[in-house]
Amino acid sequence: MHGAHEVLQAIAVVLCVAAVTTVLFQKLRQPVVLGYILAGLVVGPYLPIPLVANPEVVTTLSELGVILLMFSLGLEFSLRKLFAVGPTAGVTAVIQCSIMIWLGFVVGRAFGWTTLESLFTGALISVSSTTIIAKAFDEQNIRGRLRELVVGVLIVEDLIAVLLMATLTAISSGTGLSVGELSLTTGRLVAFLVGLVVVGLFIIPRAVRYVVKLNKPETTLVASVGICFAVALLAQAFGYSVALGAFLAGSLVAESGEEKVVEHLVQPVKDIFAAIFFVSVGMLINPALIAEHWAAILVLTVVVIVGKLFSVTLGAFLTGHSTRTSVQAGMSLAQIGEFSFIIAGLGLSLKATGNFIYPVAVAVSAITTLTTPLLIRVSGPVASYVDRKLPKPLQTFVTLYGTWVERLRDAPRRQTFGASVRRLARLMVLDAVLLIVLVIGTSLTAGKLGSLIEQRLGIDENLSRYIILGGAVLLSIPFLVGVVQVARRLGEELAEAALPGRKDGRVDLAAAPRRVLLVTLQLGIILLVSVPVVAITQPFVRGAMGPLILLALIGALGVTFWRGATNLHGHVRAGAQVIVEALAAQSHSREPGADEHALDHVSKVLPGLGEPVPVRLETSSPAAGKTLAEVNLRGLTGATVLAIRRGDSSVSVPSAQEVLQPGDVLALTGTQDAVEAAKSLLTGAPAPTSEPEPTGAQV
Structure with missing residues (x-):
């Protein structure tokens, strides 16, 4: 037990130093997460600075930050939304975790570590940090499909982490791994989740609606936080992560329809304890151990960033997301965090790993925590650059693949x-x-x-x-x-x-x-x-x-895919001629609304080109007078221009240097959301509220 004086001293030291560093980072226009980590390094036990907070007290308090952060994240994702994004996020998470486990094992063996140490290394670098990403997304106001995809992947990763811990425990304890034990562990996890969701849906939404109707903010706050900690404690009692329980609590509260009220009340409390969590991460950074194992830390850091960027991007794209969203998701998930500490600690407690694994995990987490806000910030420009540099057949395929999915x-x-x-x-x-x-x-x-x-x-x-x-x-x-x-x-x-x-x-x-x-x-x-x-x-x-x-x-x-993509590009060029003819025929029509229906028959005549939609550029259009490269339509929205009708002439499959002019009618194709976002970008109209793709300004 910690005395009241120790707790008070730790809170005072942590929050005062964090206040100074975060103000400094705000002035420097840097993410405040970096300020919190710097504060942790300052008040930690490894620097000769006479400002030391009790690490045990800070770690205990930081657990509250994890719980409240996950609860707030759950408030944004009702169960219906979570189930909707689950299949695509699940495929992405499985591909990503499998690749990272293999890479971590290979790196461990390359450094001469034992098989068990290598397995633990692969497991701990496979799971990204929900807490760090949630904070970075809040700071940079990331919303839409990118946030939904990333959070969905994180939740599936947490479930995979639970199975990994059970598997590693069985292997390390000498009981061995059997299909029966793994099936039993998976069955227990599924039963817990189903039972919690079914029972929670009957109780929690009704209770929250009743409390909110009392119109007492204090009562609503206490009741909501009480539900959060109760479900987190229940999850821990069954041997699962408190973060998983808190997220599910937030999702169940969101089913009440009062999530905005609860989120507004919980926000200040969450911010305080989230700050303590990131300070606790900084306190774990030991410069001496980093110097001793610098080679392993450097290699694993590169593996985490590059490996997650590649694997998440690949998985997200295969499940039908645009190049932009896929690359941004990969760059957002390029770090490790709290679950990695738990897995590393499990290896120490089971005596399956050497003492060096835990500090190596903390150092890699600290470095990738520092790089995450920057990677998220530059992910938009990087995604646009990747899209521009793709060969023409791949650009065509990327756009149409989303429509097929x-x-x-x-x-x-x-x-x-x-x-x-x-x-x-x-x-x-x-x-x-x-x-x-x-x-x-x-x-x-x-x-x-x-x-x-x-x-x-x-x-x-x-x-x-x-x-x-x-x-x-x-x-x-x-x-x-x-x-x-x-x-x-x-x-x-x-x-x-x-x-x-x-x-x-x-x-x-x-x-x-x-x-x-x-x-x-x-x-x-x-x-x-x-x-x-x-x-x-x-x-x-x-x-x-x-x-x-x-x-x-x-x-x-x-090789087969490349041949098919090349043939597809020729198919699209031929299809663009049909679209040109349809636009030309429409130009002679005087019927009102002819533009809107000019391409209605194209999707039936040429299946595979999506649902081409005509968009007319007015004089006030922000895209008028700019080239397609300057507008960056495909890079920002995922939609592409198949053809342009300009007066009595037309352009099929226009190049990036084509200058858009007032009066042009553009034939757009892509997913429905991508086309809506492109129409908004071209006409200057407000983006639809359900727009999935974040714009460059958001990122």
Whole structure:
């Protein structure tokens, strides 16, 4: 127990020093999170400055900051919104965590760390910091689809972290990892979440509405914070993260419809304890340990930033997000935080890792915490730069891919989630599980089997090992082939649902888009299955056989994809001529509203080009007189211009240097949200309230 004097002293020292550093950083126009971390370094035990706060007291108080931050974040995400973003965020999180676990393991082995230390390293760098991102997003006013995607990924990462901790505990304690134990752990987690949500929906929203009706802000604040801490404590009692419980509490309160009232009241309390949390992170920075392990810290920092940027961007794009949102999500998630400390501490408590893992994790977290606000701030310009530098076929594909995924989501459920899709998904999971069992089983029993073969047949031990490995490779081939074949069949089902083929024997004008969509879906499905398989089996396999097989497969699909993207670009050019003719025919029409309906038939004639929408530029348009490159329409919104009608002339697939003029009618394509955002940008009208893509000003 801490005395009242210690608590008072710690709060006074922390908040006074934090006040000075944050005022300084505000003057320098830097994120206040950096000021909090600097304050933590100042009041920490590692610098010879006569301002020291009790680390244990500060850590205890910082836990309140984590809980309140997660509660506030949950207030923004009702359960309906969370379920809506869940599938795409889940795919992104699985790809990201699998790649990072594998990279962390490889780095650990490269530094000569044990297998367990390498596994813990991979686990702790796989989970990003919800607290740090929430604070940075609040400071930079990040809203819309980017925030929804990032928070969805973070929640799924927390669930993955729970499973990782259970798995690592089983391995480290010597009980071993079994499919039964992992299934039991997963089942318990699902049961807890379902039970909490079902019971909470019956109680919490009604209780919050009743309290708010009393019109007593003090009562509303006390009741809301009480619900927050009660659910967080419940989650902890079941062995899960208090942050997860607090987030779910916020989501349940948001179901009451009074989340804005609660959020306004909780804000000041949250800000105080969030400041203490970031100060506590700064207090953990030990300059001496950083100097001792600087090489590992530097390498892991680079791996975290580059690895998360690549993996999150890849996962987000494959699930249908624009280049801009995908890159911004990757740069936003490029750090580690509180869950990494928990995993590192677990390794120490189980005596599975050396004492150096924890300070290394803290140092990497501190450095990436410093870089996160900057990465989020520059993510918009970086995303625009990436979009500009993409080859033309890829620019075309990126725009249209979002429209295909949107059509796939909107397709009738009986088409996309029918019995055949579920059956194929089950077959793929079965192939992946059997492949994992075969690899791990061969690795664990190769020694005993080799000795047995040597005794029975008199074969040299090394030769017997090669025989066992060769047999395992032969046995694994059917499973590898099965994954590829099922991925293709599943991709065909989904591609056909998004872009149905013609059944009347006429020319199938959707063939080119469907082919490239098929390859992309096949690539995404293989990544979703194969990357976790490689991450799980890597500790049991010597060398880089698994990653090399995966890279070879991706390379082969990549060549096919590039050919398809090139053909798609030609298909779009041909389609643009049809759009030009439609716009030209419309220009002779005197019917009111002819502009709006000029391209209604194009999507039926040329499926795969999205739903082209005409937009007329007025004299007052902010885009008039600027080139398409200066407007940066595709980079900012995700929509692209297929054609322009200018008086009696037209331009198909205009270049970036095309100057827009008043009276131009632009044929835009992209997702519905992207087209709405583009129309707003071109006409200067206010952006719709549901606009998903953040603008450059926001970021």
